[in-house]
Amino acid sequence: MDAHLLGGMTVRERGSALLTAVIAIMVLFLVSGVIFTTGLSYTKIETSEEKGIVAYHMAEAGIQYGIAVILDQDLGEGNELPDPNPYTLDPAFDQRGKIDISWSMGPDEKSFIITSSATYRGVIRKKEAEYLFSVDDDDDDDDDDEEPTPNECDADDPVPNYPAWNPNIAYPNTTFVTYNGKAFYNRYYANHGEVPGSMNNPWQEITKQWRNFNVYNENDVVCYNGKKFKARHYSYNKQPGTVNPSANDEYPWQELTNEWRSYNVYNTNDEVQYEGKTFKARHYSYNKQPGTVNPSSNDEYPWQELTNEWRSYNVYNANDVVQYESKTFKARGYSYNKQPGTVNPSSNDEYPWQELTNEWRRFNVYNEKDEVQYEGKTFKARSYSYNKQPGIIGNPWQELTDEWREFNVYDTGDVVTYNGRRYRAKWYNENKIPTSGGPWELIS
Secondary structure (H helix, E strand, O other): OOOOEEOOEEHHHHOOOHHHHHHHHHHHHHHHOOOOOHHHHOOOOOOHHHHHHHHHHHHHHHHHHHHHHHHHOOOOOOOOOOOOOOEEEOOOOOOOEEEEEEEEEOOOOOEEEEEEEEEEOOEEEEEEEEEEOOOOHHHHHHHHOOOOOOOOOOOOOOOOOOOEOOOOOOEOOOOEEEEOOEEEEEOOOEOOOOOOOOOOOOEEEOOOEOOOOOEEOOOOEEEEOOEEEEEOOOEEOOOOOOOOOOOOOOOOEEEOOOEOOOOOEEOOOOEEEEOOEEEEEOOOEEOOOOOOOOOOOOOOOOEEEOOOEOOOOOEEOOOOEEEEOOEEEEEOOOEEOOOOOOOOOOOOOOOOEEEOOOEOOOOOEEOOOOEEEEOOEEEEEOOOEEOOOOOOOOOOEEEOOOEOOOOOEEOOOOEEEEOOEEEEEOOOEEOOOHHHOOOEEEOO
């Protein structure tokens, strides 16, 4: 079923029931003074100008009546317009006059044209208005499958031919008017003198542009300074693109862009672009700049840059692999703002990065039986080692060689070569020259 548009508003928003429209028109006449009491209307001497005003309002009422007839029958593009055509109201709403209403299709059959000719006590006024049918529901479904529209704001639709706002009239809710070249409808009953476009009154401007006097609800989309924004929740007089100046509580507008914005709210796994880089939110974020280390503490900021390169502001967990200065590092555990290839400057506690190399690194952690290369030689760890250089007495490294080394540890039965001769250890020893006797015996 087609849902019809009336000047950009849907049937549900406008009210398609014929009876509702007629009652609204009657109220308009009653409040504006168009319908006079029976006793006064026959005795009042009206000027030509007054007759013209009454005829004008009658013609406008005919336009609204014609719209109600079209919408009440739920007509769409290509449908035949209702009979009789023209349609005559005589008398018109208990007035001493008549209204002739006719319908015709627009040139592309995507709209309908209503002509209303009102005659009141010999004075004739004529009005004509064109209204668009809506797009089919099937087309709406197809639109859902299209790529998201760019963050560009389209111009507002032409202002519909609504009646001009009258300061002397009180309006029931959902009445459509024009004021200063703009279209408005009232969210609730509007007292006379409540000017459209003012703060703290019921008038809502029909526009794609943000207005501080408009009320917005969740998922409403507006344009502001050439950008599109979507309301996260109810909003009134909250400017899009603004960080709350009085607190860190979020403002209700989300700019529809892939670029990071300080005023946007992000949740876990949301991705943004910032300075040509891609970031993913680890958790909720508001007004936290990507690519930044928390300046007030070592608590992590919520953004993770999607890159293989190490970043001080990224969070890493065990087995994460990064590149740093053309080298590859693997995290031994949780790491935040800990530079790979660095020995902890404040203590001998290990930093969490392990360079993936066979070469010994003082910042790497080694466990028993781990092997490394150092200055062209191969060493095996006798026990846990961190920042302990191979080839030094007292450090836990064993060079894998038959040659005796003063920094190696030997157990009973170990055989070494020293100055071309072979020696066997009689018991555990370290830094004992084989020729000195003691724990060594010459075997050849």
